[in-house]
Amino acid sequence: GIQVEQSPPDLILQEGANSTLRCNFSDSVNNLQWFHQNPWGQLINLFYIPSGTKQNGRLSATTVATERYSLLYISSSQTTDSGVYFCAVELATSGSRLTFGEGTQLTVNP
Amino acid sequence: DAGITQSPRHKVTETGTPVTLRCHQTENHRYMYWYRQDPGHGLRLIHYSYGVKDTDKGEVSDGYSVSRSKTEDFLLTLESATSSQTSVYFCAIKAYGYTFGSGTRLTVV
Structure with missing residues (x-):
């Protein structure tokens, strides 16, 4: 089945640092999304990005569909960026269902 | 906010009892989903509706x-709850991308 692998599994930063999170997937996708799960458990949609590059403030994402990976960039990190970041994909061949990676646990220290 | 409401938000139940979780949407989306989230795992798909x-x-x-x-309601039922079903349950809808509800924390004792 579809494999979605995220790296690193854990990341600890000082406030103000930059970071890159990676998502590799094993097959062609119709949809790729990045989510942030905050410490209260809410899943916040960051980007809908099956291909190309998008930016939203300090966050940006790039998906290279032909090479089957996506990157999430966080610049000038803040303590409120802490939480788990999930990559999730919808396979081109499996219909409308989203498969999640295991996530990256990000801790930003003041 | 995509208008997704999950109920209850928290529930504690005993092993062997039936439990129903409700997901309600206000925007008439065709696709709805139930996922569970456990420590050490990402979200995993339980059932979905098209x-x-x-x-x-x-x-x-x-x-x-x-x-x-x-269209607006998608119910998840545990016919006879077991301790292995202790988890956080998320409902989702598919519109332009997927949007998730706030989750239901279920504890089976």
């Missing part, structure tokens, strides 16, 4: 059933 009375299994469907008699 229309009224149209449902299909996900990767962790054993012990769960679903029903969708109206």
Whole structure:
């Protein structure tokens, strides 16, 4: 089945640092999304990005569909960026269902 | 906010009892989903629906059933709850991308 692998599994930063999170997937996708799960458990949609590059403030994402990976960039990190970041994909061949990676646990220290 | 409401938000139940979780949407989306989230795992798909009375299994469907008699409501039922079903349950809809509800924390004791 579809494999979605995220790296690193854990990341600890000082406030103000930059970071890159990676998502590799094993097959062609119709949809790729990045989510942030905050410490209260809410899943916040960051980007809908099956291909190309998008930016939203300090966050940006790039998906290279032909090479089957996506990157999430966080610049000038803040303590409120802490939480788990999930990559999730919808396979081109499996219909409308989203498969999640295991996530990256990000801790930003003041 | 995509207008997704999950109820209850928290529930503690005893082993062997039936439990029903409700997901309600206000925007008439065709696709609705139930996921569970456990420590050490990402979210895993339990069941999903692609229309009224149209449902299909996900990767962790054993012990769960679903029903969708109206477009706006998608119910998840644990016929006889077990401790292994202690988890956080998320409902989702598919519109432009997927949007998730706030989750239901279920504890089976």
